[in-house]
Structure formats: structure tokens, C-alpha cells
Amino acid sequence: xxxxxxxxxxxxxxxxxxxxxxxxxxxxxxxxxxxxxxxxxxxxxxxxxxxxxxxxxxxxxxxxxxxxxxxxxxxxxxxxxxxxxxxxxxxxxxxxxxxxxxxxxxxxxxxxxxxxxxxxxxxxxxxxxxxxxxxxxxxxxxxxxxxxxxxxxxxxxxxxxxxxxxxxxxxxxxxxxxxxxxxxxxxxxxxxxxxxxxxxxxxxxxxxxxxxxxxxxxxxxxxxxxxxxxxxxxxxxxxxxxxxxxxxxxxxxxxxxxxxxxxxxxxxxxxxxxxxxxxxxxxxxxxxxxxxxxxxxxxxxxxxxxxxxxxxxxxxxxxxxxxxxxxxxxxxxxxxxxxxxxxxxxxxxxxxxxxxxxxxxxxxxxxxxxxxxxxxxxxxxxxxx
Ligand SMILES: [Zn+2]
Numbered sequence: 001x002x003x004x005x006x007x008x009x010x011x012x013x014x015x016x017x018x019x020x021x022x023x024x025x026x027x028x029x030x031x032x033x034x035x036x037x038x039x040x041x042x043x044x045x046x047x048x049x050x051x052x053x054x055x056x057x058x059x060x061x062x063x064x065x066x067x068x069x070x071x072x073x074x075x076x077x078x079x080x081x082x083x084x085x086x087x088x089x090x091x092x093x094x095x096x097x098x099x100x101x102x103x104x105x106x107x108x109x110x111x112x113x114x115x116x117x118x119x120x121x122x123x124x125x126x127x128x129x130x131x132x133x134x135x136x137x138x139x140x141x142x143x144x145x146x147x148x149x150x151x152x153x154x155x156x157x158x159x160x161x162x163x164x165x166x167x168x169x170x171x172x173x174x175x176x177x178x179x180x181x182x183x184x185x186x187x188x189x190x191x192x193x194x195x196x197x198x199x200x201x202x203x204x205x206x207x208x209x210x211x212x213x214x215x216x217x218x219x220x221x222x223x224x225x226x227x228x229x230x231x232x233x234x235x236x237x238x239x240x241x242x243x244x245x246x247x248x249x250x251x252x253x254x255x256x257x258x259x260x261x262x263x264x265x266x267x268x269x270x271x272x273x274x275x276x277x278x279x280x281x282x283x284x285x286x287x288x289x290x291x292x293x294x295x296x297x298x299x300x301x302x303x304x305x306x307x308x309x310x311x312x313x314x315x316x317x318x319x320x321x322x323x324x325x326x327x328x329x330x331x332x333x334x335x336x337x338x339x340x341x342x343x344x345x346x347x348x349x350x351x352x353x354x355x356x357x358x359x360x361x362x363x364x365x366x367x368x369x370x371x372x373x374x375x376x377x378x379x380x381x382x383x384x385x
Contacts, residue, residue: 083120086107110163117172137182187374193210262302262303
């Protein structure tokens with residue numbers, strides 16, 4: 001610090017500004033009972049240090065309009081991202097976990113963690129440059145579309161994530177963020193979205209089964225406000241539950257008749273493909289449902305019913321307060337309604353009497369919100385290696 005500015009004067013200045021008791025150089029001179037030249041020296045020093053901004057004009061007191069002194073927000077930001085097979089949703093959150101800015105960027109998940117996290121970092125840097133320049137990075141969290149071991153963050157048996165097997169995502173993530181040494185989190189996307197949904201809805205939600213129904217299907221039980229992770233952290237893999245009436249299709253896991261083969265976006269895409277075409281995109285399917293295309297509506301309804309079949313066993317076993325369907329397919333009322341009707345049909349009446357079965361309230365930012373909550377409330381889960 002500059003030798004001509006006593007530490008007490010510096011602290012008093014910061015105290016007056018942070019409490020709002022002073023907002024201009026004139027206020028400071030009056031409150032501190034020092035000469036304007038002393039205030040000028042203190043203010044100049046604090047601006048040089050980057051803790052103070054002087055901008056705009058304050059209320060006029062008859063003479064010259066004073067410029068306003070404002071402490072720079074130094075509480076920092078969180079970098080979060082949810083990865084899909086072809087897109088990443090990158091977010092900048094406040095230190096308190098509120099979503100301040102997001103961007104969607106194309107990725108190829110098969111390119112592996114180094115390349116994908118490089119894109120995530122570039123995108124976040126772009127958001128930060130416009131939204132929160134100069135603010136400290138307090139944590140980095142990423143949600144992956146596959147089974148993630150906890151707390152190591154390793155991807156286990158990633159059928160839809162070639163190039164990730166055996167990798168240490170946390171190490172790659174820290175490296176991509178300029179060897180970031182703060183809190184780091186790599187989690188499964190459905191778990192991140194589930195806790196984001198819970199935080200958005202509040203504690204009245206009670207014990208909740210959350211299903212993320214997009215290209216694939218993931219799920220998570222939130223009990224007592226906590227993610228139920230299971231022994232190795234791999235809980236919630238409802239996608240490989242075998243369902244009746246599934247047509248015994250071969251699944252990516254090597255088994256047959258899994259929920260994923262009949263109720264996921266990928267399954268619908270394949271079923272609805274015109275002969276000789278690669279398949280309908282999720283976007284195409286949504287448009288067709290909104291247009292009332294009978295073949296597509298019927299297929300989506302059947303997919304929702306089969307999700308209900310798979311969930312009915314869980315509801316009877318766990319007696320949750322709510323079942324929430326999130327992910328891209330949750331925007332299709334016919335899918336959620338079919339899931340609901342099948343749960344009513346297959347579950348004990350005592351289980352469904354007080355059971356809320358609803359589409360997500362948190363929407364597309366569910367996983368980003370959840371990552372922010374986990375970063376703020378859990379210890380560093382960086383891989384030990
Ligand atoms: Zn399977």
C-alpha cells in the first residue's frame with residue numbers, strides 16, 4: 001500500500017462505501033474529516049488496486065454533479081456446464097448460485113474430455129468477458145451425460161461417450177481452466193438437474209424421483225434434500241430397467257428390452273425414421289407433436305407409458321412425494337401425461353393419492369442451477385490423482 005495512506009483511513013473509506021454511508025468524494029471528505037486532497041489520494045489508490053469504481057453522476061446538490069464511488073463486486077462467479085452428445089450449455093452463475101448468463105455451443109462428446117472442456121472454457125471466458133469481467137472464479141462444475149462415479153468423477157461404462165472411458169475428467173477440467181485449484185465438480189447430468197429442480201421447487205417438494213428424458217434417460221432420487229448416490233455413486237440408472245412390451249430390442253448396454261430402447265429420444269428418433277433416413281431429430285419430433293402428426297403422437301404416448309411402467313416399481317418401493325419429468329421430452333404434454341396415467345394404473349392407490357407427477361419447473365437451466373448448488377454446499381470433489 002502507498003505509504004502516505006494510513007491503513008485505518010483505507011479501511012474507514014471502504015467501510016463508508018460498503019455501508020452506503022458515502023457514495024462520493026465529497027461524502028468521504030465530510031465523514032472522514034480530512035482534506036479533499038487526502039480523499040483524492042485514497043480514492044486513486046483504491047481504483048488502482050481494482051477494488052473501487054468511479055462512474056456516472058450522483059444527485060446534484062446545486063454545484064457540480066459528483067461522480068459516484070462504487071465498490072467493485074468481488075464476490076466472484078461460478079463456471080458450470082451441462083454436456084450433451086452434440087451441444088453444451090455453459091453458464092455463468094453468481095457466487096450465490098443465480099444464473100446470470102448462458103450460452104449453447106456445439107460440441108462432439110466423442111472428441112474426449114480435453115477437447116470438450118477446452119470448448120467449455122472458451123465459452124465461459126466469452127461470457128465472463130461481457131458479464132463479469134475481472135471477477136474471481138470460485139468454482140467449476142460440469143454435468144456429463146453418462147454414469148459418473150462419485151466422488152472421483154470418473155465416467156463408468158459410458159455407452160454414449162466414446163473417448164471418455166478410463167479418463168479422469170476432473171484433471172482435464174482443472175487443466176482446461178488454466179490449472180484451476182479451487183472447488184471442482186464432475187457429476188452426472190440427471191443428478192445435477194434433479195438437485196437443481198429441488199432447489200427451484202423448495203423443500204415442500206419432499207422426496208422426489210426426477211427423470212431426465214432427452215436423447216437418453218437418466219434419473220435421480222432426492223431424499224431429505226440430498227442426492228441419493230448409492231454405494232459407488234451410480235444410482236438412478238433407470239434407463240437399463242427392463243420393461244415388458246419393449247419388443248426385445250438390443251440395448252447399448254448389451255442387454256435387451258431396456259427402457260432406453262423404447263422410451264428415450266434416441267429410441268423415438270429411430271422408430272420414427274422414414275425408410276432410408278438417419279432418423280427424426282428431437283426437434284423434428286417436437287414440431288410433429290405440436291402439429292398433431294398422429295403417428296408421432298402415438299409413438300410419443302407409448303414411450304411415455306413405458307417410462308411410467310419402469311417408474312411404477314420405484315414408486316411402490318420408495319413412496320416418493322413427487323415424480324418430476326425433466327429433459328427435452330418433458331416439454332411434450334402427451335409424454336408426461338402418458339407417464340402419469342401409467343403410474344396411476346400400475347401403482348398402489350395409497351401411493352398415488354398424494355403423489356405429484358409433473359413436468360420440470362426448473363426448465364433448461366436445471367442442471368446448471370444444480371451444479372451451482374453442489375459447488376456451494378459440498379466439499380471439493382476433485383479427483384485425488
Ligand atoms: Zn440397457
